[in-house]
Amino acid sequence: MSEPLTLTLISFVITLxxxxxxxxxxxxxxxxxxxxxLRELDLNDxxxxxxxxELHLDPRRRLRLxxxxxxxxxxxxxxxxxILKKTGTGKFYLRKRLDGRVLRCTExxxxxxx
Numbered sequence: 001m002s003e004p005l006t007l008t009l010i011s012f013v014i015t016l017x018x019x020x021x022x023x024x025x026x027x028x029x030x031x032x033x034x035x036x037x038l039r040e041l042d043l044n045d046x047x048x049x050x051x052x053x054e055l056h057l058d059p060r061r062r063l064r065l066x067x068x069x070x071x072x073x074x075x076x077x078x079x080x081x082x083i084l085k086k087t088g089t090g091k092f093y094l095r096k097r098l099d100g101r102v103l104r105c106t107e108x109x110x111x112x113x114x
Contacts, residue, residue: 026070034074039096041084053090 007030037055044053056074075092085095 003085029068030070030074030077032069034078037071037074037078037092038083040092041092046091046093048093049087051092052085052087052089052093054091 008103040055041053046053055071055075057069057075075084079086081091082095084092084109
């Protein structure tokens with residue numbers, strides 16, 4: 001092979017590899033943010049609309065260098081998957097327990113649905 005073709009292929013492989021690594025890192029950071037959100041809601045016993053808590057999703061910072069907040073994306077994914085529910089006031093609560101059981105809640109209590 002000629003040298004320009006070899007350098008082009010090497011550059012392509014390096015670019016592709018860095019893209020894949022960046023996607024893997026982003027996915028792991030979103031997963032960690034989701035675990036933190038679930039843990040926070042579980043610790044606050046937010047299992048129904050009456051015990052829902054407000055999640056601080058977008059803190060305003062003056063300098064946004066180097067650290068990206070993945071909590072909003074994690075909350076979007078958890079809400080879309082039906083694990084979280086959002087109240088009309090913007091608070092969130094768990095629809096499923098961390099062990100995977102779906103909850104049916106009334107004003108008094110939440111019962112797992114089997």
